[in-house]
Amino acid sequence: MTVNRGSPFRRHRPLFGTAALALSLFFSAFPPAPGAAAELPDTLTIGVLAPLSGPYAAGGTSFVQAATLAVEQANAEGGVFGRRVTIAVGDTQGRVDVAKSEALRLVSREKVSGLVGAYLSEETVGVMEVAAAHRKVLLVPVAATAEITDLVRREYARYRYVFRVGYSLPQWAEMIAAFLSDRKVRRYAFVGAGIRWNLELGETLERFAVPKGISPSYSAWYSPGNPAFDTVAVAAAASSPDIVILADPGRNSVSFLKRLRESAPALPVLSVGGALGDARLAASVPLSAPVYVQAAAWRGVSTAATAYVDRYERRYGATPVGYSDTLPYDAVTVLVAAWRKAGTVESDAVVPVLERGTFPGVAGEYRFDPDHQARWGTGPGALRGSIVRWEPGGARIVYPPR
């Protein structure tokens, strides 16, 4: 081996070099200490957590767009206690470790006063832990898993800051079953991606539908990684259902619908929401048979909804799909209203206000049950949602009947 020659400094040049480089990296690469961030003392910040990159970027982007619109509306109404409201966005990338990390960043660096998010169930449960630990109110717009409300019920003292604004799986199934009954459906086929919430929704729907005399003629799932659309479409059509319920909210729903239309042009389809709520996508699919889409709200169901859709269209050039945008909009609206009602942003004061109060949103009047779940469904005073039917000119609300 070679013998190291030269002075000690020269010998250990790599060591000193590394130290110098690393030190300069530490002191220059990281953002300044919290507090020096561009945040005026008279601004209230809402932390918004949604996937903006990765496979769920589409849903996350609408999420953030709608949240931005909601704070703009809040500011147009005079802000909260005379202070402006802004949002701080955390990109969760569809992963629970990143979601927790971003939630931590929003809470510890951006000093948010409340959180809205996340998009996926596993992200949301991770964010719940951070919200509970730091005692921040968290409003959940879209994640539908029962785990969220179950945690609130089982450990109320810790998770009482978490409220779900969107519908739970049983509520979702209840609304679908009501629609099926209204359309006099006897047999339905249920298809979707082979993921947990699709499977759970299928099971729950059967529980609600069977007592109404509606039964599934076929149910199948395709792998989200390499979907076997052909087989499922062909088999679903072959089982002669009255309607096919498509539980996939993502881009695979469009591919599946196209494939189904090729095999069965006359079969009605109900999408539980998501991508098929996009007018441009619906325009590319043959409408030889009805295509229904479920949404939290749609233009025309109320003046608030129409105003919101018009504003969204003006701002972003596209109509909202009614789920991953409308629900986050309402979540921010409800949070702001709760702050105004409580007179403070202190979480411990806001929680009882949310528990007891009524909050108007685009989808209707939000009330929360003891498990902090918003009341959706078919009961009196519940939020009903909307089911629209795509037509060549646009969508028409077909349920609930006016």
Next chain:
Amino acid sequence: MRGSFPFRAAKVSLRGGTPPARSPWRGGGWPAAGIGLLLLFPLSSPDAFLLDVFTTGFLLAAFAASWDVVGGVSGQITLGHALPFGVAAYACALLTTLAGWPLPLAVAAAVLLAAAAGLGIGALSAPLAGPFVALLTLALGEIAHEAAVGHTFFSGPGGYAWGGEGGIPVALPWRDAAPFPSYYAALAFLCLASFGMLRFSRSGAGLILRAVEGSPITALASGVPVARFKRMAFAVGSAFAGAAGAGFVVHVGRATATDLSLELSFQAATFAAVGGRGTIVGPVVAALVLHVLFRALSLPPSARVLLYALTLLVVLRFFPGGVAGTARDLASRRAGKEGGRPPRPGGRNRNGDEAP
């Protein structure tokens, strides 16, 4: 050990740059300085977010190093290294949540399971070479991912469905992990794991693995049980990956299907390519630097991904052997000039021969 092979001793030595009898820390001024800085870093009172980023960074760096044991030292490019990582993660979660095991026991079982999985993968891939190993490991990793996404328990403890893409939580004895202890625990784990992997790579077994990579036929002809060593590499690499996975899932609190994803497998290979395949230290540094930089700098999401991809492209264009690999080649070339010895070969051409 060194003299017992009839083929060129030059091939056997010493891509690590040190003879096996010496301590792995020779020439270790760099790592020591780095560790020192990381130990002192929390004293500058960073916020909880930055500590969390470093903690996950340490765990991912250990994961990248474990890839290097299989793909670098042993030369079996695996594109399914997330499998042992995720197996350990899920084992931890399932054992603590559904079976009620105490956490340390569950972690130990998880690491053992990951090692067993690695042994299985190694057994399947030992007869294969080159891109076929990559394909097989990719397929196995994807199978595991699909199984995790598609398998849902309908009667979990909470009365609602478990598993699937939503993952399974880990029953931890603490509520919210404090940031400082997590940071130091992860750092300690990274140091211990890297030390262990470096020792392995510079041990007799490690040298044999490098020799086998260089010319399997010659190794076979020398009577080396090639398949056994290949399996061993997989088992060791998977054990460390499993340890990283268990640590990761304990830190995050939940095992999800992304712990088995192709993206994670590709990430390990990427860190190794950027850091320097075969150096162990290279992937650790690359993983840590890339992870911390791209999380701690709160860039807008599209800019972050673009910048990350551009960084990878630029680094690989100008340091195709990885940063540590190129540094090592430069150092050995300079040492060669100073000592009057011929410069060491820097790389291999396609046929596996040393570059002229």
Next chain:
Amino acid sequence: MASPLPQVLLDGLFAGGTYALMAAGMALILGVVKVINLSHGAFFTLGAYVAYALAGRGVGSPLAAAPLAAVIAFAFGVFLGKSFVNPVRSHPFALPVGTLACALLFEQAAQLVWGPHPLSIEAGAPWIGPGGLVVRRWGAVAFLSSAALLGCLKRVLSSRPGLPLRLIAEDEEIAGSLGMDVEAIRYLTFGAACAMAAAAGALLSPSGAVTPTMGRAPLLLSLVVVIVAGMESVAAIFLLSIGLGVFGNACAWLLSPQWSYVALLAAVCLLLAARPAGIVATAGRRD
């Protein structure tokens, strides 16, 4: 209503055509440039977006979009080949990782330009064959184009124009010493293969949704085909692609649609276990 199994098998044939289109370009790159190109899926996506952009301007037929997509992808491919692939070729590990980074770059750029939301082009009505068999328009296009493309490739490679390519695939040093501009042939071949991928993407764009990451799944399966079938025989590539497509659909029908992908991957693993050097017996390599 046609009997389901033949319908499903026909659809599998068309799915196999997709893989074959992608695998053709990949095999060319693997054989001539000796590189595993993980950005192939990104070029597929590029083709689909070109078709979408043209559809937005009133040119609805993807058949018209495919040549334009091919030209654009050729330009990008040559650029990538000259600036990245050729210089880094001597490091066989860094290169696939680099092409992966390139794919990531492209996906993000596509997301910036067209947004992350899925987009869609109208698919034409299918043709109804005998017995009510539904022949998907773009499925048939994929199958026929893949057969045509691979046929052309085989013709070119076994005739005079293809000699330089075969020589480079066989032994680069001899090719260089014969005065061929090996570097130029390499990046031109890379560009041509990327053009093939983009043409495939354009032709198949109406079959589903166009998203930035749509190329990932076809990339994976075509990688499987190319590695298992090897680059020696064009016929093997075509047959294996079709075989995978049909097998996947058959598994979905006979076993379960949810696990068809797993069955496909398991079949690949079994194939590798049975024939560790790929399914085509290659002549012994000089060491």
